Amino acid sequence: xxxxxxxxxxxxxxxxxxxxxxxxxxxxxxxxxxxxxxxxxxxxxxxxxxxxxxxxxxxxxxxxxxxxxxxxxxxxxxxxxxxxxxxxxxxxxxxxxxxxxxxxxxxxxxxxxxxxxxxxxxxxxxxxxxxxxxxxxxxxxxxxxxxxxxxxxxxxxxxxxxxxxxxxxxxxxxx
Amino acid sequence: xxxxxxxxxxxxxxxxxxxxxxxxxxxxxxxxxxxxxxxxxxxxxxxxxxxxxxxxxxxxxxxxxxxxxxxxxxxxxxxxxxxxxxxxxxxxxxxxxxxxxxxxxxxxxxxxxxxxxxxxxxxxxxxxxxxxxxxxxxxxxxxxxxxxxxxxxxxxxxxxxxxxxxxxxxxxxxx
DNA sequence: ACCTGAACACCGTTCAAGT
DNA sequence: ACCTGAACACCGTTCAAGT
Numbered sequence: 025x026x027x028x029x030x031x032x033x034x035x036x037x038x039x040x041x042x043x044x045x046x047x048x049x050x051x052x053x054x055x056x057x058x059x060x061x062x063x064x065x066x067x068x069x070x071x072x073x074x075x076x077x078x079x080x081x082x083x084x085x086x087x088x089x090x091x092x093x094x095x096x097x098x099x100x101x102x103x104x105x106x107x108x109x110x111x112x113x114x115x116x117x118x119x120x121x122x123x124x125x126x127x128x129x130x131x132x133x134x135x136x137x138x139x140x141x142x143x144x145x146x147x148x149x150x151x152x153x154x155x156x157x158x159x160x161x162x163x164x165x166x167x168x169x170x171x172x173x174x175x176x177x178x179x180x181x182x183x184x185x186x187x188x189x190x191x192x193x194x195x196x197x198x199x
Numbered sequence: 200x201x202x203x204x205x206x207x208x209x210x211x212x213x214x215x216x217x218x219x220x221x222x223x224x225x226x227x228x229x230x231x232x233x234x235x236x237x238x239x240x241x242x243x244x245x246x247x248x249x250x251x252x253x254x255x256x257x258x259x260x261x262x263x264x265x266x267x268x269x270x271x272x273x274x275x276x277x278x279x280x281x282x283x284x285x286x287x288x289x290x291x292x293x294x295x296x297x298x299x300x301x302x303x304x305x306x307x308x309x310x311x312x313x314x315x316x317x318x319x320x321x322x323x324x325x326x327x328x329x330x331x332x333x334x335x336x337x338x339x340x341x342x343x344x345x346x347x348x349x350x351x352x353x354x355x356x357x358x359x360x361x362x363x364x365x366x367x368x369x370x371x372x373x374x
Numbered sequence: 375a376c377c378t379g380a381a382c383a384c385c386g387t388t389c390a391a392g393t
Numbered sequence: 394a395c396c397t398g399a400a401c402a403c404c405g406t407t408c409a410a411g412t
Contacts, residue, residue: 027395049386061388062396070386125346136349152356155348156339156364159357160331163338171300173330174311181327182334189331189364202376224405236407237377245405 028066030056032076039077039116047074074120079131081121085110086139100146100187104161108183111165119169122162146190153190160186203241205231207251214252214291222249249295254306256296260285261314275321275362279336283358286340294344297337321365328365335361 034055038047053060111118147154209230213222228235263281286293322329
């Protein structure tokens with residue numbers, strides 16, 4: 025394991041344990057038993073570390089969505105459940121993944137397409153519809169993570185309503 | 200105009216002009232011709248200032264969604280267009296508004312309900328459906344603002360697809 | 375009542391220097 | 394090749410002191 029990989033790995037632990045604001049150059053150095061300035065021999069900046077974590081997250085969530093646990097609920101309901109569950113288990117990582125543009129240069133080619141493919145399939149190959157579908161899922165998760173729903177809101181019911189709206193008819197783009 | 204109100208007003212200008220990271224106690228003080236520590240005589244913390252801006256934003260966007268410019272497109276398409284346009288005009292404010300739990304104590308009572316009412320109406324009074332509707336709109340805006348769609352994505356088409364999905368049938372919650 | 379200077383405990387980052 | 398100490402330009406916030 026290269027030193028750079030160790031840094032990213034420690035960053036992930038800290039991110040998941042104590043949140044983004046705890047991911048500090050001094051804290052990462054501390055965990056590794058070195059001093060903050062030493063990190064810069066292995067990594068260009070804090071942002072570079074965060075970009076690496078973003079890539080990891082896209083890969084992981086993509087893999088999960090592609091996994092077809094046939095035991096699990098299938099189709100839209102299953103994909104939605106896996107998406108939401110992953111986000112709730114890794115809230116800080118999910119936020120990081122969504123709150124900055126993808127660094128498409130660095131991203132392993134094809135990764136983004138692979139991560140999206142299950143959603144595209146659910147949309148019957150319609151890219152616009154797939155993006156709308158992604159947006160509801162993201163919107164529901166983001167509002168839940170941000171604590172923006174009223175305390176008594178039935179979030180499960182909101183997911184059901186969303187799935188309900190998208191499940192009927194796969195007619196294509198109406199523009 | 201009380202000093203506190205001036206601080207919040209300056210904070211809004213700075214937020215909209217230079218983004219959240221520019222909203223610094225020292226910067227706000229500077230704009231007002233005083234020193235940073237003086238701000239604490241009028242305001243408890245930076246977070247309190249941001250919470251005030253969040254309240255403003257909810258009120259404004261709510262008012263806009265309730266406005267029924269009959270010249271404008273009506274129904275879901277019109278509301279969606281106004282929602283998106285406001286978010287794109289005030290990106291930093293929109294983010295601020297969505298990225299932290301509402302301070303429901305401080306919020307003028309009824310404000311949240313009023314802001315939501317047009318969406319609830321579009322959902323035929325179904326709260327779960329209304330939340331799903333809100334989530335698509337928020338998801339689409341959030342992904343657009345974060346630069347998370349591929350550069351060649353047709354975002355208008357994604358909105359059309361979302362509207363399309365929600366426009367047919369107002370049958371209620373299927374759980 | 376309102377404002378200031380000095381300070382504290384933090385940030386990310388740079389750079390000369392050590393091994 | 395890898396690490397460190399000292400420093401720079403920042404943060405939010407506190408507090409004694411001035412008017």
